[in-house]
Amino acid sequence: MDEGGNRTFASEDEAPRDGAGRRPITLADVAREARVGESTVSRVLRSHGSFSEKTRARVEAAVARLGYVPNRIAGTLASTGSRLIGIVIPSLTNIVFPDLLRGATAALEQEGFQSVIAVTDYDQDREEAVVGSLLSWRPAGLIVTGLEHNPGTRRRLIASGVRVAELLDIDGPGLDIVVGYSNRAAGETSARHLAGRGYRRIGYIGHDLTKDRRAAKRYAGFRDALAQAGLALAGEERVAAPSSVEAGRQGLAALLARSPDLDAAYFSNDDMALGGYFHCLSAGLPVPGRLALFGYNGLDVGRLMPQPLATIRTPRVEAGATAARLLCAGGPATVVDLGFELIEGATA
Amino acid sequence: MDEGGNRTFASEDEAPRDGAGRRPITLADVAREARVGESTVSRVLRSHGSFSEKTRARVEAAVARLGYVPNRIAGTLASTGSRLIGIVIPSLTNIVFPDLLRGATAALEQEGFQSVIAVTDYDQDREEAVVGSLLSWRPAGLIVTGLEHNPGTRRRLIASGVRVAELLDIDGPGLDIVVGYSNRAAGETSARHLAGRGYRRIGYIGHDLTKDRRAAKRYAGFRDALAQAGLALAGEERVAAPSSVEAGRQGLAALLARSPDLDAAYFSNDDMALGGYFHCLSAGLPVPGRLALFGYNGLDVGRLMPQPLATIRTPRVEAGATAARLLCAGGPATVVDLGFELIEGATA
DNA sequence: GCAACTTTTGGCAGCGCTGCCAATCCGGAC
DNA sequence: GTCCGGATTGGCAGCGCTGCCAAAAGTTGC
Missing domain, CATH: 1.10.260.40 (lambda repressor-like DNA-binding domains)
Known part of the structure; x- marks a missing residue:
């Protein structure tokens, strides 16, 4: 034999x-x-x-x-459902997505499901490819990030008949299950907070917004809310790289070189803000006296800085877990707004 | 139709x-x-x-x-190999493991493989369970973390006949493919570096060493090398929690409360060290004049601190990628020592 | 035009398990 | 002892695809 x-x-x-x-x-x-x-x-x-x-x-x-x-391969083929959930995330570099994974895998395990993950590097064409690849495992459900997908991806997702959960954004129409929070509102809240505290010359330091659509929504919300307060961005710096501490540090340095009179800096993410904080420490700029800093995500590290970072805390782990549970439960299409929390901190 | x-x-x-x-x-x-x-x-x-x-x-x-x-389920059942690689990591909280995943998934994708991941929370019994669960998908290979597994896990791994790569440690006997670096040597190098710089009252701040065997090996190497230099730890603090910025900050504070005359602190990880750095900033302790800091892992954030963190850079992404390639290639059992790099930084 | 190959193609038996259905068994009730 | 209904159990046809093998279709050389 x-x-x-x-x-x-x-x-x-x-x-x-x-x-x-x-x-x-x-x-x-x-x-x-x-x-x-x-x-x-x-x-x-x-x-x-x-x-x-x-x-x-x-x-x-x-x-x-x-x-x-x-042999679950044989078992799955013989029965119908597969007890596999595909998870598509844009990156593993930003701790946000491991957080999401963490929530999802923990919840899935409780339900007896296993997760297959794929990373897109914020590239919609790669997203289409990995979605196809995951679908070929006939998963019971798919977790994807964000609401923006190219037409091919949408078509595949719809045609597959597989349950889909779109995560971390609710600003727009979803395909099936949507779990997250409003990035636009987070941007607005941030702007109102800074404006309310009396900052007037506010700069923005962001990463590549064409790829990170959620960051773009926060940016748009931020600008709009500033405008409502009668303000405009006093300067901005877009680093053509993924969000990172280094991008934040260099971005703030570059922005201050051009616009030295800013009184506050809004970062597209906490790790960027941490980089900005390091720049301030190095350059001897008092925070928030000389420059206020505001981030996004509510990472642990921000809470532990000598001056806790002013930021927005997002429920990432909860989003992963909620999506996983909804997929397993198999209810109707829904939108779950988990909200976010303003953390006043001490840097703004 | x-x-x-x-x-x-x-x-x-x-x-x-x-x-x-x-x-x-x-x-x-x-x-x-x-x-x-x-x-x-x-x-x-x-x-x-x-x-x-x-x-x-x-x-x-x-x-x-x-x-x-x-339908790859059917395809896999009909053919032999499965083009699935199972990856078992202890945690998604510590950025080290997403790094490993990143290297592995990138390399696997190139080879046309998909990864199924499972998280053990540093628990060997959970490791045994998830290994069993992953094996039921008849993966082409398995990537696990570390060399220590309980007898049940070893038995399953061996009995399955599946190729296994053990990662991030080479201090001990492996089952098949081993890719990593010596944690013991990293600890020794760190101790020699601190001793060589003239520090004499060195404290250790670590996390839960009974679960994190690699951190325990670094600790052992560190103590041994100190002893060879005629020194002993002047104090230590073990936080009964996973490695985190918070644990580092609180751990250093606690240790200094007991042993205020330390001149250097060795942390089990960079995130712990960052917490320690924050403590020094808050407490107004000059670094490294009053207290030197030394970490482990070479995270980006350490390089970007106002004073770059003295640490050991470990090739985590490379380890993931190397293991993935070796598993796909299907060569003989080997041990690959990727080494590590001392980063002198400015904090020690 | 034909033999001797080579390339292309189709048929079909599983891969290992599950779902369905019929057979068997068991413990009263009669 | 017999009959009945429910609890157990076994048999077997697929699930959708791949691997093997043989058949069909081209090619080339004379």
Whole structure:
């Protein structure tokens, strides 16, 4: 039945069992060992249907004796649903997405699901490709980030008939389940906060907004709310790179070089803001006396800075967990607004 | 041939096609549509075996027309290898592991593999459970973290016959492929560096070492090298929590309260060290004049602090990528020492 | 035009498991 | 002892795809 060292085998039943490379052990082997039918083994292993206690013991003993590991590939093919959830995130560099994963995998595990992840690098074409790739595993559901997808992605998602949860944004129409918060409102809240505190010459330091649509929405909300307060951005710097501490530090330095008279800086993310804070420390700029700083996301690190960072805390872990639970539960399409929280901190 | 409002269907072949919920489209549908055999479609889709250009075009047109998505579950069951790699990491909170994932998923994608991830929360029993769960997907390989596993996990890994890569540690015997660096040597290097700079009253601030075996190895190496230099730890603080900025900040504060005369602090991780740095800033302790700080991992944030953090840079992304490539390549068992790099920084 | 190949193609038996259905067993009730 | 209904159990047809093998279609050389 397979490459047998140099003995020969009278019947397939005598072929060497697994252990480390031989014929894999199957449900049929367990059934034979336990002297019951295959369906009985299947029922016992899934605790589904009825069987006697004696049978259960027999089967479990056989499983242990043979070291049987069920083959979920076969199980999934034979049954319908797959107990796999695909998760598509733009990046693993920004801690925001591991947070989301964390919430999702924890909730999925409780429900007995497994997650397959894919990373898009904020590229919509890659998103389309990885969505296709994930769909080929016939997942029970898909978690994607944001509401903006290119037409091919939308088409695939819709055509697949798979439940989809779109995360971390609710500013726009969703396909099915939407879990997140309003980035636009977060931007507005940030602007109102800074304006309310009396800052007038406010600058913006952001990363690549064409790729990060949620950051673009915060930016738009921020500008609009400033305008309502009779203000305009006193300067801005877009770093053509993903959000990072370094981008924030260099961005603020560059912006101050051009517009030295800013009194506040709004960053597209907390890690950018932390970079800005480091710049202020290095340059000897008192915060917030000389320059106020405001971030976004509410990372732990901001809370622990000598002066806690003024920011917006977003429920990322909760979003992942909520989406996972909704997907598993299989209810109707919904939009869940988890909201966000203004953290006043001490830097603005 | 596809979704027809409320007609009835003469034969199963006329049953409504997918679109959003009907009978899923299969390879057989594509074959019929393209008027070729199923195996021909399969060959074209996998670019495997030979077929004419004309046939390729016909098949691709049919695929596009029907919106066919191959079913990898069925494909995997029918063929042998699964093009899935399971990745087991202890945590998603510490950026180290997303880094590892990043390297691995990027390399895997190039090879046409997909990754399934599972998180253990530094718990060996959970590791055993998730390894079992991942093995049931019959992955082509498994990436796990560290060399320490409980007996059940080892048994399963060995019995499965699946290739395994153990990452981020090379201090001990491995099962198959081992990719990483010596944590012990990193601890030693750190101690020698501090001792060489003339620090004499060195304290240690660490997180939960019973769970994080690699941190424990660094700690052991650090103590041993100090001893060789005729020194001993002048104090230590173990925070009973995972590594975090907060743990570092509180840990250093607590340690200094007990041992105010320390001249240097060695942290189990960079995020702990960053917390320590924040404490120094808040408490007005000059760094490194009053207290030197030394971390581990070489996170970006350390490089961008007003005074770059003295630390050890570890090749985490590279480790993930290397392991992924080795697993896909299928060579012999090996140990790959990627080494680490001392970053002198300005805090020690 | 034909033999000898090579390329292209189709048919079909599984891969290992689950779902359905029929068979068997068991414990009263009669 | 017999009959009945529910609890257990086994058999077997797929799930959708790939691998193998043989058939069909082209090619080339004479």
